[in-house]
Amino acid sequence: MSNALVELHCHILPGIDDGAKDLDMSMSLIRKELQDGAAGIVFTPHFYYERISVEQFTARRKAAFLQVSAACKAEGLRLAGKMGAEVFYSTALPSLDLRQLAFAGSNYILIEFPTTMHPPGIDETLYAIRAQGYTPILAHVERYPFVTEDPTLLYNWVCDGCLAQINATGLIRDGHTAKWLHKLIEWNLVHILCSDCHHPVKRPPNLAEGFAHLPDKVARRMQRNAIDIYLGDDLRPPEPTKPVYRFGHWV
Template sequence: MSQNLVDLHCHILPGIDDGAKNLDVSMALLNKEIQDGVAGIVFTPHFHYERISVEDFAAKRKAAFLKVAKAARENGLSLAAKMGAEVYFTTALPSLDLSVLAFAKSNYILIEFPTTCHPAGIDETLYGVRQRGYTPILAHVERYPFVAEDPTLLYNWVSEGCLAQINASGLLREGRTAHWLQKLLDWNLVHLLCTDAHSMDPRPPNLAAGYSKLPSSIARRLRRNGIEVYLGNDLVPPEPTKPKYRFGHWV
């Protein structure tokens, strides 16, 4: 796996969330991942505490996972895979069974914030998760307006032990989003690149294309980080730089 790519955030399991609608779509997505050089995947369907219990979610996820695993074997697809979740933010998170929601056989847990507001209780909740022995991975941090308005929020979370993930699509759009992601990378506030794939169109697997937009040194670091997280190893990222606001811009 050392020379391959790992996707730690995708919605490829069929019929469990707003990702793949059926097994055929799942297989098309998996084939595209493999074509891109992906050797390991963590399936991360959405989990909303207010909508489903952890137990019911785990049962649905397992059923979908077994369908995909069986189809992959029958089609001769060679791919390492684990179950995980993209956990929608809730202040109840530290009290949940995090072993079910974390990436299998690891202490990493993918957490998504709302994109429409800055929720209260983030600092306390992330602290509670870390106190339970888990490392939060903050999903697609480029999508949160409150982080764009004040990236020192992200700096604080990373400084306290969280990891940050971005979507490859943000790099491929170029323009403002790609420019912003480059700043986050320069500040060492990004650790992982993933697809967040939902469908073949408009949200396809695109990890190889995303990596091609990065400087080689950063691409190597993020690729290595992805492998370490997949394997459940501890990650020691470089020290982040605190963004400063000068003359109307974050630098």
């Protein structure tokens, strides 16, 4: 797996969230991941504390995972896969059985914030999660207006031990979002690149294309980070730079 790509954020499991609607779509997504060079995938269906219990969620996830595993075996597809979740933020998260939501065999847990508001209690909640021995991975940090408006929030979370993930699409489109992502990367505030794929056409797997939009050194580091996270190893990311607001711009 040393030279392979690893997908840590995707919605490939069938019929469990707003991703693949059935097994046929799941397999289409997996074939594309393999074509891109992915050797490992952490399947991360959405988990919402207010909508479903951890027990119900893990039962549904296991059933969907077994479907995909059997289909891959039947097709002879060589792929390492494990279960995870994209956990929607709630101040109640520290009270849950986080072991069931973290990436299997590791202490990494993928957490998504709302995109419509700056929710209360983030610092305290992330601290409580870290105090239990888990490392939060903050999903697609480019999508949160409150982070764009004040990236020192992200700087503080990274300094405290969180990791940040971005979606490949933001780099590929090469617009305002791409410029912002390159700033975050320059400040060492981004650690992982994922596809967050949902659909073969509308939101496809695009890891290889995303990595092609990164400087070689950054791409190699993020590729290695994803492998280490998949294996449950510790990361030692470079020291972040605190963004400074000058003359109407973050520098």
